[in-house]
Amino acid sequence: MRYLLVEDNAELAEAVLRRLMLDGHAVDHAPDLATARDCLAAADYDLILLDVMLPDGDGREFLASSRVHLETPVIVLTARSQVSDRVDALDGGADDYLTKPFDFVELEARCRAVLRRRGGSARNQIALGAATFDPLSGTLSHQGRSTALRNREIRLLEIFARHPGQILSKPQLMDRLFSYDAEVTENAIEVCVGRLRRRIAGTGLSIETVRGLGYRMEIAAA
Template sequence: MRFLLVEDNHELAEGIVQRLALDGHAVDHAATLSEAEDCLAVADYDLILLDVMLPDGDGRDFLARSRDRLTTPVIVLTARSQISDRVGALDQGADDYITKPFDFSELEARCRAVLRRRGGAARNEIALGAALFDPTAGTLRHGGATLDLRNRELRLLEVFARNPGQILSKSQLLDRLFSQDADVTENAIEVYVGRLRKKLDGAGVRIETVRGLGYRMST
């Protein structure tokens, strides 16, 4: 998954980016609302983590202004613990909020919950043919075996699982797996797709190549 983090505290931002990267997420960091607008103009995101007090404005005002055109789920990061502040953030379009200081494990859990709700899933497991994919545990179960997925494999399979039957270009997949400053080529996608195909063998689901266009998961 690709996230946008809008946070002006660089130490906190670095910690969040590193923690989410361990889970295989690509995270672009913007320190101001202006930088966030620039990021949103050139990339699509699965989730936005939005601080409230930023150098060039209030994140909640930005959210209220943008909600009509912005369909990406948003978690507000706030140091304000008053109920009215939290209710206000939700009323202005936030999908969830978390109060600073927070534990990174709670932030990860809230990210997973928001993404599940947005995808219409109540449970962690996703059925893929005869296989059961658990993005939280990072496992794929089929044929009586449980296979562990590496971080990039995990996130790539999650993208396919949440877009069944849709053709996804290598460029789109790169955008989902890597941040803007990552030095990678489309060959990396071919490597990860090859690994997933081996792990999905016999599960009744496949990742097929659509010549000249990209890849598609089908059963």
């Protein structure tokens, strides 16, 4: 998953980036609203973590004005804890609200919850034919056998799982797996796909190469 963190506190931003990237997410950091606009114009994001008080404006006003064309789920991060502040953020288009200081475990849980709601699911587990994928535990289960996946494999399978049967190009996968400042080539995607193919072998899942277009995950009937 690719996140955009809009936060001007460098120390907090670094801590959040480090934690989310350890989970295998690609995270871009914008220290102000101008940079956030540039990031949103250049890439698609699965989730935005948005501070309220930023050097060049109010994150809530930015969110409210952006909701006309921005469908990406947003979690507002702020030191303000009054009920009215939370109501303003939610009514302004936020999907959730987290008060600083916060625990990283809670941040991760809220990110998962927001993404589940946007995906129309109430559970972490994703049914893939006869297999079950749990992004939280990083396991793929099939016929009583559970396979542990590495972080990059978890995120790649999560991308395919949310777009079953859809062709995803290498640039699209790079955009979801790596932040904009990561120095990677399309060969990195080939390596990641190759590793994931070995992990899912025998589970009824397969990743097909569509020549000249990209990759597509096929799911055998349960």
